[in-house]
Amino acid sequence: MMEQKKDIVWRIYIMYMAIALMALAIIGRIFYIQTVEDEKWELMAKEQSIRQQTIGSARGNIYSSDMSLLSTSIPMFNLYWDSKVVSQDSFFKNINDLAIEYNKLFPSETASSFKNRLKNAYSQGKRFYLIRKRVEYAQLKKIEKMPIFRMGKYRGGLIIEQYEQRKRPYKMLAQRTIGIYNTYLKKYDVGLEGAYNDYLEGEDGIRLVQKTSGGWRTLNIIDENIKDPKNGRDIITTIDINIQDVAENSLYKEVSKHTADWGCAILMEVKTGEIKAIVNLTRDTANNTYHESYNYAIGASMTPGSTFKLASMIVALKDKKTKLDEVISTGNGNITYYGSRMSDSHDGGFGDLTVKEVFEHSSNVGVFKIILSAYESNPSKFIEGLYELGINKPLGIEIKGEKTPFIKDTKHKNWSKLSLPWMSIGYELTMTPLQILTLYNAVANNGTSVKPSFVKEIREVNKVVKTYKPVILKDKIADQQVIDAAKSMMEGVVENGTGSLLKSSPYKVAGKTGTAQIYTGGTYRNNNYIASFVGYFPADKPRYSCIVVVYNPRKGIYYASQVAVPVFKDIADKIYATELDIQKNELPWKTAELPNSKIGFGSDLKLVMNDLGYQNDYLDQNEDKWLYCYQSDSSLTVRQREVTADLVPNVKGMNVRDAVYLLEQSGLNVSFIGQGKVVEQSILPQTKLIKGSGILLTLNEL
Numbered sequence: 001m002m003e004q005k006k007d008i009v010w011r012i013y014i015m016y017m018a019i020a021l022m023a024l025a026i027i028g029r030i031f032y033i034q035t036v037e038d039e040k041w042e043l044m045a046k047e048q049s050i051r052q053q054t055i056g057s058a059r060g061n062i063y064s065s066d067m068s069l070l071s072t073s074i075p076m077f078n079l080y081w082d083s084k085v086v087s088q089d090s091f092f093k094n095i096n097d098l099a100i101e102y103n104k105l106f107p108s109e110t111a112s113s114f115k116n117r118l119k120n121a122y123s124q125g126k127r128f129y130l131i132r133k134r135v136e137y138a139q140l141k142k143i144e145k146m147p148i149f150r151m152g153k154y155r156g157g158l159i160i161e162q163y164e165q166r167k168r169p170y171k172m173l174a175q176r177t178i179g180i181y182n183t184y185l186k187k188y189d190v191g192l193e194g195a196y197n198d199y200l201e202g203e204d205g206i207r208l209v210q211k212t213s214g215g216w217r218t219l220n221i222i223d224e225n226i227k228d229p230k231n232g233r234d235i236i237t238t239i240d241i242n243i244q245d246v247a248e249n250s251l252y253k254e255v256s257k258h259t260a261d262w263g264c265a266i267l268m269e270v271k272t273g274e275i276k277a278i279v280n281l282t283r284d285t286a287n288n289t290y291h292e293s294y295n296y297a298i299g300a301s302m303t304p305g306s307t308f309k310l311a312s313m314i315v316a317l318k319d320k321k322t323k324l325d326e327v328i329s330t331g332n333g334n335i336t337y338y339g340s341r342m343s344d345s346h347d348g349g350f351g352d353l354t355v356k357e358v359f360e361h362s363s364n365v366g367v368f369k370i371i372l373s374a375y376e377s378n379p380s381k382f383i384e385g386l387y388e389l390g391i392n393k394p395l396g397i398e399i400k401g402e403k404t405p406f407i408k409d410t411k412h413k414n415w416s417k418l419s420l421p422w423m424s425i426g427y428e429l430t431m432t433p434l435q436i437l438t439l440y441n442a443v444a445n446n447g448t449s450v451k452p453s454f455v456k457e458i459r460e461v462n463k464v465v466k467t468y469k470p471v472i473l474k475d476k477i478a479d480q481q482v483i484d485a486a487k488s489m490m491e492g493v494v495e496n497g498t499g500s501l502l503k504s505s506p507y508k509v510a511g512k513t514g515t516a517q518i519y520t521g522g523t524y525r526n527n528n529y530i531a532s533f534v535g536y537f538p539a540d541k542p543r544y545s546c547i548v549v550v551y552n553p554r555k556g557i558y559y560a561s562q563v564a565v566p567v568f569k570d571i572a573d574k575i576y577a578t579e580l581d582i583q584k585n586e587l588p589w590k591t592a593e594l595p596n597s598k599i600g601f602g603s604d605l606k607l608v609m610n611d612l613g614y615q616n617d618y619l620d621q622n623e624d625k626w627l628y629c630y631q632s633d634s635s636l637t638v639r640q641r642e643v644t645a646d647l648v649p650n651v652k653g654m655n656v657r658d659a660v661y662l663l664e665q666s667g668l669n670v671s672f673i674g675q676g677k678v679v680e681q682s683i684l685p686q687t688k689l690i691k692g693s694g695i696l697l698t699l700n701e702l
Contacts, residue, residue: 057202060232064241073420079131082157094147099289165684175292195398205229236457238274247277264296273450299401301430305516308426315385321374330365359489362498371424406430437547442540449474468566509534513560531563650685667691674699
């Protein structure tokens with residue numbers, strides 16, 4: 001019995017010894033890991049709980065030529081909440097006030113709903129609970145001042161994730177040309193946003209983030225940024241926002257009036273090729289409204305129709321196949337050639353016309369006869385002449401989507417005996433509106449063809465890093481004699497022909513109308529038309545060229561003179577009204593009647609009058625006086641408006657800014673009604689001045 005007890009005790013001792021040795025081994029291993037292998041295991045822990053995260057860069061801005069914002073990135077925020085860091089006392093003491101304040105800022109969610117959401121998140125110990133997405137900066141500033149949240153990230157639990165959202169302050173204005181984000185491709189691929197993406201997008205940065213119970217979040221940022229983000233560069237475009245606005249409103253009015261399928265308008269600066277305005281409107285058949293969804297100006301391959309007659313006539317004039325005073329018999333306005341009938345729009349025809357008159361009245365029969373007579377035996381010569389103008393090649397603009405012109409040669413599979421005459425009047429070929437405009441702009445530019453451009457500069461933090469200069473596509477499309485003849489024909493269109501609506505304008509216009517049938521289903525449709533007008537102004541000193549296209553106008557009106565010309569006129573009128581140097585060139589002020597000026601400060605009047613070409617010694621000597629001007633016996637007369645210190649000034653005839661300034665300087669409290677210049681003042685001029693008195697001014701535009 002004793003032997004058995006001794007055996008059991010021995011075994012127990014052995015077991016205790018084994019356990020003790022194992023404990024010592026574990027303790028030793030722990031000590032070894034914590035001392036000798038400390039750095040190794042710490043590194044492994046970091047590798048499993050820390051990773052790199054991208055810091056997005058801010059995309060560059062796109063500006064108009066006057067530095068108005070066309071596209072910009074604004075900061076937006078997603079808000080989350082870490083309930084674990086908020087003490088119980090703080091939470092239940094402030095949750096009611098927080099819910100009320102939150103409801104005031106976001107009325108779409110009731111205070112009770114928001115309160116219940118946070119209470120549930122708090123009870124469940126949520127570490128990354130979504131508060132709200134797409135919060136604007138101004139809203140964020142208010143949220144940061146609310147109860148609980150104002151205690152900061154580590155006591156109030158508010159977690160802020162920032163991202164950039166692209167905004168266009170002018171909404172639809174030039175939207176397609178500016179460019180939009182392709183959600184399918186997840187990138188900018190159209191417009192200026194796509195063309196200059198490499199400049200705009202910037203370079204992302206890198207930071208370290210730690211894993212939390214809610215996943216990989218920016219809850220705990222471990223270190224400073226590994227790489228700071230570099231924001232994108234800014235693009236300064238050629239777009240003039242004021243002209244763009246007029247062009248869009250005018251085109252919208254016309255396409256809506258005629259329920260057209262689409263319309264576009266482009267304004268180009270003659271010397272530089274800079275695009276100052278570009279509008280593309282597509283009809284939404286569901287509600288008969290229009291929006292920018294496709295850039296027709298650069299991507300629409302269309303039948304140019306009569307606007308192509310300029311190219312035909314330039315080729316014939318270059319080859320000396322005709323001259324402007326040659327007489328062409330257009331008869332009754334009908335001609336049949338190889339079984340195909342061609343007609344003029346004018347009932348009964350035009351009879352005998354000079355070549356210049358053929359162009360002015362847009363006689364299809366006349367152009368048909370001119371080109372057929374010159375090139376029937378050698379049509380390749382005509383095609384070569386067109387190619388020499390450079391109109392068979394794309395312009396190579398930076399914006400994606402330009403269609404290649406289709407101007408076939410005699411070897412094309414679809415060439416026929418009818419191709420020569422039909423091409424001469426703008427059929428059996430296609431060009432984009434911008435390509436057509438570029439040809440007309442070359443004529444306005446004395447034969448020099450320049451590439452259309454949309455961007456003036458690239459800037460980085462207001463420092464110019466790249467400047468775009470005009471690019472010449474062709475030094476001379478024709479000699480000066482031919483260019484002068486082309487200009488004469490286009491001026492005649494406005495003076496005597498189909499563009500006569502522009503004849504009454506105070507500035508001189510040259511251009512060409514075009515009314516072409518639409519080619520669909522393998523045939524040209526009689527009831528579907530493209531109305532267009534393309535030209536330049538002022539005609540004697542061309543500054544701008546412009547094209548307007550209205551596709552498939554309905555309501556029974558489809559001639560370009562009725563549909564496209566009014567838009568051209570609105571755009572040109574806007575420019576004429578705002579650019580005084582054009583007015584000075586067109587209407588010499590020294591021979592015109594000068595309206596009496598408002599009373600103004602001498603230095604201001606001198607600036608205006610000098611710009612209008614008037615010089616006056618009295619103006620030079622009295623820049624610090626209140627003056628007014630009027631024309632007397634074809635000369636400029638200047639008079640002074642006396643201001644006496646203790647008498648109420650006479651401000652009649654002044655603009656409101658100057659009147660208020662002068663009266664307030666005298667110590668009077670000013671109020672006014674109406675608009676324009678001052679016609680009445682409640683305290684009579686030259687009466688004793690009592691400082692602090694109120695004076696009411698009555699304004700009138702007349």
